Amino acid sequence: MSDENKNSKKERTVIPIGPYHPLQEEPEYFQLHVEGEIVKKIEWRTSYNHRGIEKLSQSMSYDQVPYLVERICGICSTSHPLSYVNAVEDLAEIEVPVRAKYIRTIIAELERLHSHLLWVGLAGHFLGFNTVWMWAWKYREPVLEIMEAVTGNRQNYAMMKIGGIRRDIDNEDIPSIKKMLDDLKPKVDLLRGAVMDDPIIHARTKGIGVLTPEDVHNYGALGPTARASGIKDDIRRDYPYAAYDIIDWDVIVEEEGDVFAKAVVRIKEMYESISMIHQCLDALKKENGEIETTVKEIPPGDGIGQAEAPRGEVFHFVRSDGTNRPVRHKVRAPSFCNVPTFEVTTVGETISDAAIILAAVDPCYCCTERMAVINSEGEKSLTGDDLIKMSQQKTERMRKSKKENK
Amino acid sequence: MNEEVINIKNKFDNKIVEFYEKSKKRYYITIEKDDLLDFVDYIFNELGFRYMIETGIDTPGGIEILYHFSFDSRETVVTLKTLLDSKEPVVESISSIVPGAKWIEREIMDILGVKFLNHPNPEKFILSDDWNEKEYPLRRDYDEKKNNN
Numbered sequence: 001m002s003d004e005n006k007n008s009k010k011e012r013t014v015i016p017i018g019p020y021h022p023l024q025e026e027p028e029y030f031q032l033h034v035e036g037e038i039v040k041k042i043e044w045r046t047s048y049n050h051r052g053i054e055k056l057s058q059s060m061s062y063d064q065v066p067y068l069v070e071r072i073c074g075i076c077s078t079s080h081p082l083s084y085v086n087a088v089e090d091l092a093e094i095e096v097p098v099r100a101k102y103i104r105t106i107i108a109e110l111e112r113l114h115s116h117l118l119w120v121g122l123a124g125h126f127l128g129f130n131t132v133w134m135w136a137w138k139y140r141e142p143v144l145e146i147m148e149a150v151t152g153n154r155q156n157y158a159m160m161k162i163g164g165i166r167r168d169i170d171n172e173d174i175p176s177i178k179k180m181l182d183d184l185k186p187k188v189d190l191l192r193g194a195v196m197d198d199p200i201i202h203a204r205t206k207g208i209g210v211l212t213p214e215d216v217h218n219y220g221a222l223g224p225t226a227r228a229s230g231i232k233d234d235i236r237r238d239y240p241y242a243a244y245d246i247i248d249w250d251v252i253v254e255e256e257g258d259v260f261a262k263a264v265v266r267i268k269e270m271y272e273s274i275s276m277i278h279q280c281l282d283a284l285k286k287e288n289g290e291i292e293t294t295v296k297e298i299p300p301g302d303g304i305g306q307a308e309a310p311r312g313e314v315f316h317f318v319r320s321d322g323t324n325r326p327v328r329h330k331v332r333a334p335s336f337c338n339v340p341t342f343e344v345t346t347v348g349e350t351i352s353d354a355a356i357i358l359a360a361v362d363p364c365y366c367c368t369e370r371m372a373v374i375n376s377e378g379e380k381s382l383t384g385d386d387l388i389k390m391s392q393q394k395t396e397r398m399r400k401s402k403k404e405n406k
Numbered sequence: 407m408n409e410e411v412i413n414i415k416n417k418f419d420n421k422i423v424e425f426y427e428k429s430k431k432r433y434y435i436t437i438e439k440d441d442l443l444d445f446v447d448y449i450f451n452e453l454g455f456r457y458m459i460e461t462g463i464d465t466p467g468g469i470e471i472l473y474h475f476s477f478d479s480r481e482t483v484v485t486l487k488t489l490l491d492s493k494e495p496v497v498e499s500i501s502s503i504v505p506g507a508k509w510i511e512r513e514i515m516d517i518l519g520v521k522f523l524n525h526p527n528p529e530k531f532i533l534s535d536d537w538n539e540k541e542y543p544l545r546r547d548y549d550e551k552k553n554n555n
Contacts (some may be wrong), residue, residue, distance in 0.1 A: 046509075047532035054517075056542055090432065219506040220457045233456070238478040239431070304432060304474065304483050315462050317474070328544075330461040337459075337506055 009152045012040065015351065015360070018388070021057050029359070030342070037350040042342050049271065057329040062088060062298055066160050069316075071333065074155050078111050078333065079309030080316070082159035087134025087316040090147035090163045090304025097290040100164040102280040104242040106177075107151070107159050108272040108307070109280075113184070114143040115310035116273075117268045120191055121360075123263060126355050128392030132194050133260055140185040141178045149173065164292025173286075174281045181274050188270050195263055203398050205260035209345040209357030212257060219344075220337040224265040225360075235308040247279040257358040298322070311333055352394045355387055407433075408480045410453050412436065416447060424487075436487040439497050442473075445486055446500045449475050458502045464546045468510040469518055470496045490520060499525040517544040 012033055019029040027048035033041035049209035053072055057065050073080065082104060089096065096104075117140035124132030144154045150169055151157035159165050169177075195201055216226045226233050235325040236244040252268040254261035300322040307314045310335030319328040348352050411433055415425065421444075424436035437445055449455045455475035463470045473486040490497055499522035501507045511522045512531035519542040522528060530537070541549060 037455075050532045050534075052543065059432070090429070093429075197541045217454070217456070217502070220459075220504070221506075238476075239481055302428070302432075302434065303411060304485070313458075315458055317472070319463060328461070330459070332459040332464075332510075336509060340509060343505075361523050 003103065015274055015387075019045070028339070032346070032351065032354055034351055037352075038347045039265050039351065039354055042346050044342070046339075048159055054329055054331060057326060057331075059325065061160060061324045062326065065326065065329065067306070068160075069089045070156050070158065070160075072331065073333065074377070075115050076111060076157050076311065076314070078107050078159065078308040079314045080333075082108060082242070083305045083307035083314040084318070084329075085160050085162050085305065086307060087305025087318040088298060089303075090305055091301050091318055091320055092162075092298050093162050094293060094295055096164055097244075097293060098246075098285045099289045100241040100291045101246070101283065102167055102283050103165050104160065104289060105244060105247070106169065106277050106280045106284075107147075107157060107165075107277045108242060110143055110147055110150075112209065113270055114276075116270050117143065117191075118196065119266060119310075120275065123356065123359050124195075126359050126388055126391055127201065127282070128395040129194070129198075129201070132191065133185070135194070136191055139184060139191075146177050146180050146345060150177070155315070161292060161378040162298075163295040164302045166288070166292075168291050169284060171285060174284060175398040178278065178281055181277075185271075185274055188274070192267050195267060199402065200395055200398050201263075204353075204395055205263065205360075206256070206258055207384065208259045208353050209343055209349060209360055210257045211345050215341060215344050219341045221308070221312070221341050222334045222337050223308065224262055224269065225312060225338045226252045226335075227252060228261035228265045230255040233313075235306045239306050241307060243283070244276075245278060247276055247283075249276050249279075259356055262360045266368045269345065299326070302314075311335060312338060333386060347396050351387070352390045355391045408477075408482060409483060410455070410477050410480060411484065413453060414445075414449065414484065418445060419463055421445075421516070430492065431481050431483060433482065433484045435484065436489075439488045439490060442488055443498055443500065446473065446503050449484065449486075450504055453477070455547050457506055458483070460507065460510045460514060462518045462520060462544070463545060464492070464518060465489075466546075468492050469520060471497060471514065471520065473500070495520040496523060497521075498523045501525055516542070519545065 012035055015034060017030040017032065019027040029045040031043040032039050037356060044173050053068060057068055060068060066084055069080040070077050090138040117136045121133040121136030124136065131349060136252060147157060148154050151159050151167060173361050211221065211225065211229045213229050213231055216229050216231050221353065230253060231251050232251055237251050249272050252265050252272060254264050298320045303318045305316040314334060315332040317330040318326050321327045346357050416528065421437060421441045422435055426434040428434060445460060450457055455477050458474040458476050461472040469488060469492055471488050471490065475484045488497065495522060499511055501511060502524060503511045507545055508527065509531065512529065514520050514526060515522060516531050516533045
């Protein structure tokens with residue numbers, strides 16, 4: 001063994017992150033191999049919560065599957081059914097009525113709004129900005145209330161069906177939704193100011209966890225994670241579904257690829273979402289048609305469906321043999337492609353930055369269960385809260401030194 | 407048919423077993439598994455398609471692996487199809503060309519028992535560590551009742 005290896009073995013510390021923590025959306029287990037403060041390697045183990053959705057889907061009829069895939073994720077719970085119905089509509093070449101297209105877009109964009117607000121809050125918390133956290137989650141509530149008013153549920157909206165949607169939006173409700181959006185906009189301004197104008201947030205997030213365009217290509221990274229690295233990929237623009245090709249909006253792209261750029265993309269996307277929902281609601285007033293088409297049978301063949309979830313492209317593949325159940329239903333969520341980028345973004349960064357880098361792709365794994373120091377005299381254990389605390393203390397130190405310099 | 411798909415067709419004219427245009431957005435190309443790396447290298451590195459994911463399907467004729475690639479600016483999904491022998495499904499791993507394929511190949515290994523040659527880390531991925539060896543939940547002969555306890 002060379003001297004270098006000997007030394008690294010002595011100094012290398014392994015920090016386990018996960019697999020379970022109340023703040024995580026899904027259980028996942030990371031091992032950070034660190035030397036001193038610097039992360040040298042990252043390993044992971046996943047699928048603690050493997051539920052066999054793809055297998056279950058084969059035992060259900062085409063009409064039942066949307067309710068199943070809706071339960072894959074609690075936060076982007078409309079992206080999966082939307083992507084699934086896109087796949088079946090691709091397979092059977094079904095055309096969706098225009099009014100249903102608008103309503104699909106409204107639901108998908110309301111979901112993006114609440115998901116991005118949730119992320120801004122969590123990211124603020126990990127950096128030690130608990131006010132941002134409280135604000136973001138408070139202003140997320142009206143979005144969920146509108147969801148409840150429109151669909152009957154705060155989550156798991158059960159709106160998508162093959163060939164259309166299940167519930168219409170009453171034109172009388174449109175003014176109240178518009179009012180909520182108008183009230184939300186100044187709050188998003190507030191959050192934008194809190195994140196984009198704060199020198200400490202700049203110091204903590206700029207140049208941290210940079211993902212290059214080459215790595216985006218290599219790992220197939222998606223959504224805001226890719227768009228923050230200058231890749232102008234957005235399924236809503238590239239493979240227009242729902243009403244995205246009949247309304248006016250912009251794909252938000254930032255060039256830097258760091259944590260700050262990922263935050264900026266999400267914040268700017270909220271404005272786009274608000275504008276898109278307004279346009280769809282205006283269109284609904286004029287477009288009083290059907291909300292579904294009758295689908296008699298699904299022919300044999302393959303179908304691919306895509307939808308831009310808040311975190312990136314959701315991919316569904318459906319194979320039919322002409323019966324009333326899919327023979328194979330493959331689901332790929334965006335985190336499946338975004339999480340492996342940690343391999344390149346965390347290496348070379350400090351432990352206190354690892355939390356926010358892991359959070360930046362929005363999987364919310366940045367909470368540790370415990371930390372054990374190995375290969376040293378005696379054993380020390382820290383809880384997951386300690387890692388968040390380390391991150392928050394770093395922000396505090398920076399704040400203080402900034403004040404002293406003034 | 408757009409430029410990129412024509413390029414693939416021209417370059418691998420004699421290697422394409424079957425070419426199927428489902429619609430202007432969806433192309434399915436059946437290939438031999440020995441030609442897989444050539445196709446993937448050309449599509450991913452030279453043409454710059456985005457790697458989407460792989461799908462494994464157990465069919466009566468053998469285990470099919472589908473490699474989905476997307477050319478986002480042209481609204482085109484190209485799917486490479488290759489058929490493996492059910493008794494001994496072995497195929498070269500594409501992770502040397504596409505690093506993002508490491509996870510899904512481990513997943514297909516778990517659920518269908520496909521062996522990916524030269525995979526850097528061929529360990530269990532989605533099934534629990536105490537899952538029975540040689541039992542693959544997405545195989546056609548998988549007995550649910552036996553394992554449902």
